[in-house]
Amino acid sequence: MSIRTWLEGAVVVAPMTKGSNLPYRRLCVEFGARVLVSEMVVARRLKQKRRSEFALIRRAPDEPVFGVQLAGTDPEEMAWAAALAEARGADFVDVNLGCPIDHFTRKGMGAALARQPKRVGRIVAAMAAAVSRAPITVKVRLGWNDRDRNVLDASTAARRPCSSTGARATRATVRPPTGTPSARWPRPCPSPWSATATCCGRTRWTRRGGGPAVPA
């Protein structure tokens, strides 16, 4: 089944560090969620065989569609981790290009990685080559800050190596990062959805914006 079919009308549970753990995801399935994503998993920690990180890629038997979100900066490491996640049951593997937390951006991960489109391209290409069936997706922010809206550069860089390997998707986080020392967004983004639409129109991928499950 393609990622487009998975996403059609589905309630998607976003990746949430310390949030979207296995028991929580099982509850979400009971309440109707169909596509679920792990907490952020650092590829290097998997390489280091940390048991706590391996727990994050565990799939519950009742999860209809399960994705593992990876963070990292090294194409080989990310490719190895993507293959591992797939072998352990992930239906798709997502790359974190949005985490604004200093601890990770200082190491070049998350929102900082999105500022290096060439590296993004190398990482996605390596991951796509390492998996046999799982689509690679990326989760991007509108940008690093108000002056540096790099969503289009980052998502285009991720899309390019995948054009020969079938259906892929991107999800744009439409909320600006707030309250963190790096990736600071000084004021509310005036029109987040238009930026997402631009991304979609220019790159022609499946895309998914964030938003509340219940309309306000």
Ligand SMILES: Cc1cc2nc3c(=O)[nH]c(=O)nc-3n(C[C@H](O)[C@H](O)[C@H](O)COP(=O)(O)O)c2cc1C
């Ligand atoms: C506690 C918490 C942890 C999060 N952890 C991650 C994460 O590990 N990876 C990620 O890509 N986004 C993470 N996010 C961002 C969410 O996936 C999502 O993009 C954000 O909450 C906005 O979604 P919404 O617009 O649908 O409400 C986190 C959000 C929260 C509240």
